[in-house]
């Protein structure tokens with residue numbers, strides 16, 4: 001069984017996907033973390049982020065995997081725990097180079113399918129219901145007003161200061177939305193068969209409750 005959860009940054013999909021996977025006792029697959037992990041590695045190796053062939057070559061030589069630990073899902077690149085590093089602003093702002101390259105996407109999608117083939121999975125991302133798992137048993141698309149999404153991200157920052165003002169987070173998210181929805185390959189979009197949930201005025205519990213009600217008949 002695959003449950004697909006797509007949506008833009010700050011829509012609540014990571015928290016919802018994690019909580020749902022825990023509730024069902026099944027795997028949680030964070031595909032955004034994989035795009036981030038390869039971005040981190042390419043930056044470490046000073047690879048030209050516009051060079052698709054070079055990015056594909058580095059992906060061929062890279063092992064990205066997850067380990068579930070008490071403190072949450074940990075992300076590894078070639079044996080190194082990069083869970084924290086991949087959330088840095090520089091990685092976040094450069095991930096579009098990786099996610100905009102069809103050759104690299106194809107390799108990451110293969111890996112995502114391989115990981116999910118091991119068992120029931122809640123997978124979250126931008127193209128899960130449309131491209132990676134079009135056959136998913138249930139698909140959800142989470143969304144929220146941009147100001148609310150930015151506020152959620154702003155609150156998560158360790159040191160929300162003036163440099164990281166709410167306005168600049170709104171601008172960052174708007175740019176990411178624009179890049180994710182307009183790229184040629186696998187843009188973020190709602191599939192016809194997905195359940196759309198606007199989380200703007202909902203608590204996490206309300207969203208989870210709604211999703212569990214849809215998923216329960218499957219189990």
Ligand code: C5P
Nearest residue numbers: 009031032033035095096099125126127
């Ligand atoms: O979900 P997260 O914010 O960690 O994703 C980081 C970036 O990775 C997104 O902005 C998007 O460009 C890319 N991504 C993607 N396809 C996915 C998951 C993430 O293109 N399935």
